[in-house]
Amino acid sequence: MLVTLLRHHLAPYRSAVVAVVVLQVLQTAATLYLPSLNAQIIDDGVATGDTTQILRLGGIMLAVSLVQVVAAVAAVYFGAKAAMAFGRDLRGRLFGHVQTFSAQEIGTFGAPTLITRTTNDVQQVQMVVLLTFTLMIVAPIMLVGGVVMALLEDVGLSAILLFAVPALAVVIALIVVRMVPYFRSMQKRIDAINRVLREQISGIRVVRAFVREEREQERFAAANTDLFDTSLRVGRLMALMFPAVMLVLNLTSVAVLWFGGQRVDAGEMEIGALTAYLSYIAYILVAVMMSTMMFVMFPRAVVSAERIGEVLTTTTTVEPPAAPVPLPSGPTSRPGLVELRGVEFRYPGAEQAVLHGVDLVAEPGRTTAIIGSTGSGKTTLLNLVPRLFDVTGGALLIDGVDVRELDADVLWSQIGLVPQKPYLFSGTVRTNLEFGRPGASDDELWHALEVAQARGFVEELTGGLDAPIAQGGTNVSGGQRQRLAIARALVRRPHVYLFDDSFSALDYATDAALRAALVPETRDATVIVVAQRVATIRHADRIVVLEEGAVVGVGTHAELLESSETYREIVYSQVSAEEAA
The missing domain is CATH 1.20.1560.10 (ABC transporter type 1, transmembrane domain)
Incomplete structure (x- = not known):
């Protein structure tokens, strides 16, 4: 060697x-x-x-x-x-x-x-x-x-x-x-x-x-x-x-x-x-x-x-396509349409699949929420969309094209990801937001911060957009890190937004204000939200309930309260029956 x-x-x-x-x-x-x-x-x-x-x-x-x-x-x-x-x-x-x-x-x-x-x-x-x-x-x-x-x-x-x-x-x-x-x-x-x-x-x-x-x-x-x-x-x-x-x-x-x-x-x-x-x-x-x-x-x-x-000599399991397929364009295309068809995912050497038989459609202009108990496979499912992992069975498509056939840069340009543990890089507020889209104007950065309910505390920082950020964002609080990570995704203006339990560190008032501000910003995009708090996703257009890697319920909040025992258990563990209704 x-x-x-x-x-x-x-x-x-x-x-x-x-x-x-x-x-x-x-x-x-x-x-x-x-x-x-x-x-x-x-x-x-x-x-x-x-x-x-x-x-x-x-x-x-x-x-x-x-x-x-x-x-x-x-x-x-x-x-x-x-x-x-x-x-x-x-x-x-x-x-x-x-x-x-x-x-x-x-x-x-x-x-x-x-x-x-x-x-x-x-x-x-x-x-x-x-x-x-x-x-x-x-x-x-x-x-x-x-x-x-x-x-x-x-x-x-x-x-x-x-x-x-x-x-x-x-x-x-x-x-x-x-x-x-x-x-x-x-x-x-x-x-x-x-x-x-x-x-x-x-x-x-x-x-x-x-x-x-x-x-x-x-x-x-x-x-x-x-x-x-x-x-x-x-x-x-x-x-x-x-x-x-x-x-x-x-x-x-x-x-x-x-x-x-x-x-x-x-x-x-x-x-x-x-x-x-x-x-x-x-x-x-x-x-x-x-x-x-x-x-x-x-x-x-x-x-x-x-x-x-x-x-x-280690080759990635997420291999680039030999002949990348372009995303469709024209009046028949639906930018941001995410489809999971019989998706299975199994870690190498694992006896059981983390996900199995998952069928799901997340459409542009609608918010799709994913909820389930700890270990049900929510984050794993979300990580399959940007190909952080590849499905081991079935297919995952964006705008009708299997993600494994898309060029990586094309795929990632469609997606704005806010991970479960928001990570900020050493630099400034500006440099972190520009990870979403290099060259974004100050007005665009401030607008993204305002939507993410982060403008107030950033204006109070010495330097504003040029305020220093330590490695990992350790010089700001957990909630501030989450809001800056959300603003970074908003700057990107993608067709698909992936929020992986991205509101967990926010108080209820900030959470509600942020979700309300997101509605007009993501009106034409597909929004997929993974959450533990029912209050965060109860107004979603569609809620998907996962249990042990399988979909056990799909519907609105009201529909699932009637039809899904798993969803009712999650809801009643957080709020009373009267509040849930």
Whole structure:
């Protein structure tokens, strides 16, 4: 998966990658040539007292050093540019792909792990890409080049490398194999910390209301300790790797000095050659150390790449149509007509369907209300209209066209949704309302606020339309959030309004005023309201009663009081028989 990600996302930067490789090869070649020049200066210049030779070879060394520095700086520049662009593109692709997920896929992964995969996991892979450009290309060239140059200096002394290199490979392999499962566990522990932290920050009011700060601290401490323990195990392995590598390499250097000194004493080797040989041993050491760093980072990047791949290879259950069908136009069309024909919905792996055999028609210009006990499937039914989920049986049509055959943008342009938990984005009142329709005028925004009974409190806010809104709307009350969410839907001017228990936080007077103001605004649109309060929906043109996922009653308030036992139970649980009548 790591190779696939690299191949796909580095393709647009192929020229930068090629430039990095060429520059790194040039830099390494210059680095490997310097000890040879140094040996010539010692043996041909210093030993003989030839000043001209010393100056000539010294000048060449300066030129080679200049090439080395320029190539190194340029390689780092292009490598960093390609690596950062890779991370940017991968994060963008992940974010875009998650945006195509239905509520089902979002729920399967969960927000905390999606955040971790888009940030921390991408960063791990990006870091390996950067290290590859700055270290991994250099390391094998320097390692092989160092061995070759050492052989050219003295073949007999190079027999030491036959023992040193395999010993290094075995030490590194044994440690890296043990690191992989710890890195996989570490990323899961980061997911857990994100989940706990997100819950505690979002639910801080509940935590304080129930005086559960100490318990939440214990929860976070447990998640934090799990990550600490896993990181500590990884740290111990990493701490073991570097001393083990240094031990092997230092023993190699001692052996080179011991046997090399004997060869110099016997006249079989020049002092300059021994100096150069020690430099090549140092290069081999540096190359192995760089490789060791990559071996430390690589297992974690592989785990992160697998986690990223899980997201990218997950396809949404709400698939776009291969050949989208346009909505009908002309005098025969009925914009906003919603039909459910034998609709069934079942969550994956569930034994029973949440909805089954639902037949329903919601017509333009009429208000259709849905009521039922908790868990009867009201919200699920409403979520099927904008394709937050897809029906698993039957069909759902808008203006005579199955929603699965409509382009997503066309479908969503027809719908104004006010969810059960109204969510406001960080920004201002204006930016939140403009989610409904970008570019709406101030007059349109104020009108929507007035209809939603929100104009009064918005005018009292400092800045009015430009008053700041915190993430989630936490700086306004629940009722104010609901009214702003309703205003956002009104700004959109859709053909279908979906209100999912959107009046629950309003007092009866505000609820009645809002519903009265909505009538002229939604006269030509289809309005579907899910509600728990009978007072909110008793004047609806049609009321649909759900029980255990099935329609058990359809009619007006008066008709259902006569014909539906379920509806009567709901009504009488809220008001007296006299008030209900």
